[in-house]
Amino acid sequence: MIKKFLYLNRKAPYGTVYALESLEVVLIGAAFDQDVSLAFIDDGVYQLTKAQNTDDIGMKNFSPTYRALGDYDVNKIFVDGGSLEERGLTVDDLLPLTYEDEDDDWAEKPSIRVVDSGELAALIDEQDVIFSF
Secondary structure (H helix, E strand, O other): OOOEEEEEOOOOOOOOHHHHHHHHHHHHHHHHHOOEEEEEEEHHHHHHHOOOOOOOOOOOOHHHEEEEHHHHHHOEEEEEEHHHHHHHOOHEEEEOOEEEEHHHHHEEEEEEEEOOHHHHHHHHOOOOOOEEE
C-alpha cells in the first residue's frame, strides 16, 4: 500500500529555512515515488508568488525550482483560497505550475488548485503522513 504524504507549507519563503527545506524534501520524496501532495496556507501562499526578488535580503531566489515539481510527477498542489484572499492575492499572482498528463496524451495541465477550508480539511484527513513546515 502506497502511503499518502502531505507537505503543509505555512511560512513565508524567506527569513527561515522552512520553505526551502520543504521543497527539497518534497523533491527527494517524489524521486522515490512517494504519493506527494503540497498544501500552502497562511503566509505559505507567498512561496508560490510570481516575480520574487531577493536582491535586498542577500538570499538566493529558489522559487524557480517549483517549476520542476511537474517533472517529478508532483501535480497535487493545493492553495488555501482564504489565505490568498486575506493577503490580497489571486491565483493569477501565483507561478504557472504545470505537469504533463500521460493519461491525456501528455497534455499540459495546471498543478495548482485553489481550495476552501472544507476541502483542505478533507485533504488533510485523507493523508497517512503530514509534514508541517
